Amino acid sequence: MEQVRQMFKEEGFFGDHLLLYVNRAVEDFILPLHSHEFIELAYVAEGKGFHYIEEEVQRIHRGQLHVIPIGTSHVFRPTSMDAARDPLIVYNCIFPKSLIDRLMPLLIDEPVAAYIEGLKEETRSYHAVFDADAEIERLFLLLYKEYSLPRSGSTTYLNTLLLQLIVTIYRLHTDTSHAIPSQPARFLQLLSYLEQNYAEKLTLAHLSGRFQWSERHLQRLFKRHTGQGFNYYLQSLRIQKSCEQLRSTQLKISRIAESVGYKDLSSFMVVFRRIVGQTPGAYRQTFNQSFKPQPD
Structure with missing residues (x-):
């Protein structure tokens, strides 16, 4: 896999008021291996392919949510050059550490607050969860719609959706990492x-x-x-x-x-x-x- 060629900077994605960026990407072989100054939540919405992350290559498929920390090099690749036959579609939600600071006063549950605060750490390990009941998909569709078609109160609404998304990820992450009934x-x-x-x-x-x-x-x-x-x-x-x-x-x-x-x-x-x-x-x-x- 190619070495890191690109570092995505915060100023290329965020404004003064909206510290959030959401897109829907049809993955290809053009985007190089890259890292970024912000946190990325990437949801595999359609298809399957590969995730090159640091020194690993992982098979990916629909329903997976990938939490990519600051400074972690990665890139998604489809299974072939034919996007019509073998598409890989990923929704991305990215945000800087400063947005977490804005949201922290809203958090009451200490374990959830600790998880979200930990997302700011560059040493945070990469992890992924599976969206078994399509709750993450629902939230990503709402995020993408609101981001693409902003209305009055969109910044507040987007921030609340992001909090719901992170709490959902936290629940799935802890459920699959620790003993549960x-x-x-x-x-x-x-x-x-x-x-x-x-x-x-x-x-x-x-x-x-x-x-x-x-x-x-x-x-x-x-x-x-x-x-x-x-x-x-x-x-x-x-x-x-x-x-x-x-x-x-x-x-x-x-x-x-x-x-x-x-x-x-x-x-x-x-x-x-x-x-x-x-x-x-x-x-x-x-x-x-x-x-x-x-x-x-």
């Missing part, structure tokens, strides 16, 4: 399994055999930890994945439906309209008026 840990593994296999033919019976819980107990766990029954949770996950494709590809709706686990297009249309409140075609047009999808 076995049942919640196992259920998080189950949700991660669904995240990776949502397009397959999944049933409570299948999950029961794989994770050694009775079907009845699994239903109780879904209600307790997600507020939804298994079937509704799976439907919502599949529709969420279809929405991502509708926003970012020109695939036919019938092909998208099949890719997220619906063999019958009419069933997909009914579930999509119930959850989203509009048809897939109307949803796609809402996000890009100039979008020209393939005809169904």
